[in-house]
Amino acid sequence: MNTGSVAYPGRPKVHRESLPPGPPELPIVGQSFRYITDQLGLLHEAAKYGDLATVSTKPTLIYLVNHPDLIRELFVTNHQSVGRGFLTGTYRYLMGNGLVTADGPLHLRQRRLMQPQFHHSRIAGYAAVMTDFANRHEQEWQDGQRIDVAQEMSDLTLHIVVKTLFGLDPPDTVRRIGEAFEVSNDYITIRGNQPVPLRKLLHRLPVPLTHRFKRGLAYLDETVYSLIEQRRQSGLDGDDLLSLLLNVRDDEAENPADAVMTDQQVRDEAITLFAAGHETTAVALTWTWYLLATHPDIQSRFQAELDEVLNGRIPTPGDISDLPFTERVLTESMRLYPPIWSTGRMTYQPITLGGWEIPAGAGLVAPQLLIQRDPRWFDQPLEFRPDRWTPQFRENLPAFAYYPFGGGPRLCIGEGFARMEAILILATLGQRWTVRHDAQHEVELMPLVSLRPKGGMPLFLERRTRAATRAAA
Numbered sequence: 001m002n003t004g005s006v007a008y009p010g011r012p013k014v015h016r017e018s019l020p021p022g023p024p025e026l027p028i029v030g031q032s033f034r035y036i037t038d039q040l041g042l043l044h045e046a047a048k049y050g051d052l053a054t055v056s057t058k059p060t061l062i063y064l065v066n067h068p069d070l071i072r073e074l075f076v077t078n079h080q081s082v083g084r085g086f087l088t089g090t091y092r093y094l095m096g097n098g099l100v101t102a103d104g105p106l107h108l109r110q111r112r113l114m115q116p117q118f119h120h121s122r123i124a125g126y127a128a129v130m131t132d133f134a135n136r137h138e139q140e141w142q143d144g145q146r147i148d149v150a151q152e153m154s155d156l157t158l159h160i161v162v163k164t165l166f167g168l169d170p171p172d173t174v175r176r177i178g179e180a181f182e183v184s185n186d187y188i189t190i191r192g193n194q195p196v197p198l199r200k201l202l203h204r205l206p207v208p209l210t211h212r213f214k215r216g217l218a219y220l221d222e223t224v225y226s227l228i229e230q231r232r233q234s235g236l237d238g239d240d241l242l243s244l245l246l247n248v249r250d251d252e253a254e255n256p257a258d259a260v261m262t263d264q265q266v267r268d269e270a271i272t273l274f275a276a277g278h279e280t281t282a283v284a285l286t287w288t289w290y291l292l293a294t295h296p297d298i299q300s301r302f303q304a305e306l307d308e309v310l311n312g313r314i315p316t317p318g319d320i321s322d323l324p325f326t327e328r329v330l331t332e333s334m335r336l337y338p339p340i341w342s343t344g345r346m347t348y349q350p351i352t353l354g355g356w357e358i359p360a361g362a363g364l365v366a367p368q369l370l371i372q373r374d375p376r377w378f379d380q381p382l383e384f385r386p387d388r389w390t391p392q393f394r395e396n397l398p399a400f401a402y403y404p405f406g407g408g409p410r411l412c413i414g415e416g417f418a419r420m421e422a423i424l425i426l427a428t429l430g431q432r433w434t435v436r437h438d439a440q441h442e443v444e445l446m447p448l449v450s451l452r453p454k455g456g457m458p459l460f461l462e463r464r465t466r467a468a469t470r471a472a473a
C-alpha cells in the first residue's frame, strides 16, 4: 500500500559548528518547550541571527528560513528532496493521506488528478452558493448589533464548504460536521505539541479528548462514506467536489483498476479539502473585516467601489476584475495576517540552502508572518496600505516575499476558490453593512494551526441604508 509518505530518515546527528547560528539552547531540552509555548516569539528571536538560523536542535533539528530567495530554493529548487514529513504528523489522524499530508509519488499523482477540478471555470460554478449563503447569513444581522465576526465567518464558510464539497445543507448536519472539525482542530493542536510516544499512547487510550475526537471522526467518516456510496449508486451526476473526485480518471494508470481513486482516497481528499478550505478562508475574512473596521477611510473607498460597480446587486465572478480596490484590500490583509502563518518542509535528502548543508531529517520553517512584515520587502510593514499593491510594486517584489498560499509544486490548490469566495463575500456583505471596531476589545494573535484572533473578533454592525434600499429595489 502506498502510504503517501517517504520513510523518515531519522533525526540527524550534527555538530554545532555545522549549523547556522541561533538562539542559545537549554541543556537536554533545547528549545523544545519554547517551540511549543511561544513558537512565534522564538522565530522572531531566531531571525536576529540571520536569514537561515538554527531554531532548535532537540528533540528535532529545526531551521528558520527567513529570506524570499532561500524559500524559493527550498520550495521550488529542492522540492524533490523535501516534503511534509513529520511536520504534519497529527493531521494524518484526520486527513489520512490527502493532498496536505501526502508526499512523494502519491502526492504527485493526486495533485495531477485533482488540479483540473480547481480550474477557474469549474470553481465559478460555486459562486452562487457563496453569495446565496452570504445573503442568508446576513438576514439575521441587526443594525447596531455586536457580532463576533470570527464566529460569523467560520459559520458562513462552513456552510459554503459543506455545500460545495458534499452538496449538503441541512442545518443539523452542517452543525455536526462543524463540531467534529472544531474538536479535530483542538486535537491536532494539543497532540501536535506532545512528544510522539505520549501522543501515540494518548491516541489509543479512552481519555476524554481522544474520545471526543474519535466520535467526531466517526461521524465525518460515516457521512462521507455514505455520500460516496449514494453518488456511486446514482451514476455520479452531482456537481459537488465529491462527485468530481469520484469521476476522476487517471489516464496514466498502468492497471485499469488503479485509474480511479479508492473510496478511502476519496474520503481522505474530501476531508482534506474540507479542513484546509474552511478555517483558512474564515480567518482571512475575519482579519479583513477587522482592518476595514479600524480604517474607516479605506472602508469608505471599498464601499464606494462596490456601489459603483454593483449598484446593490449580487456580485458574480465576472465582477471580480472590476473590483480592483477590494482585491487589494484582501491582498494586503493576507499580507499582514496570513491565515496560514507559517509553512514548512522536512528534508528527506540532504540539501544545500544559502551555502549551508542541511542534513536529511531536519525541519525547515518559513513563516509568512515574519517575511510578509519584513521592512526589507514592505515599506512601513505594519501599516495597512492596500494602495501599495500597484502593478509595478507586484512586479518588483521578490518571489516568496508574499506567499499566503505557499508556493512551488505544493502551492495551495484552493487559492482560486478562496480568493473568489472571499471577494464575493466581502462584496455581498460590504454593500449592506459597515463594520466598526469595538474599542474595548484588545486584539491579540493566536498563532496555532491558523492565525486566529484570541477570544474572537467583536465588531459592531451598521446597516447601510442607501445600498439596502437599492438591493431591495
Ligand code: HEM
Pocket: 075, 099, 100, 111, 272, 273, 274, 276, 277, 278, 280, 281, 284, 338, 339, 340, 343, 344, 403, 404, 405, 406, 407, 408, 409, 410, 411, 412, 413, 414, 415, 417, 418, 419
Ligand atoms: C484564504 C484561504 C487559504 C489560505 C491562506 C491557504 C493557504 C495554504 C497554504 C499556505 C498551503 C501550503 C502551501 C505550501 O506548503 O507551499 C496550502 C495548501 C493547501 N490548501 Fe490552501 N489555503 C486557503 C484556502 C484553501 C481552500 C479553499 C482549499 C480547498 C478548497 C485549500 C486546499 C489546500 C490543499 C489541498 C493544500 C495542499 C496542497 C498540496 O500540498 O499539494 N486551501 N494552503
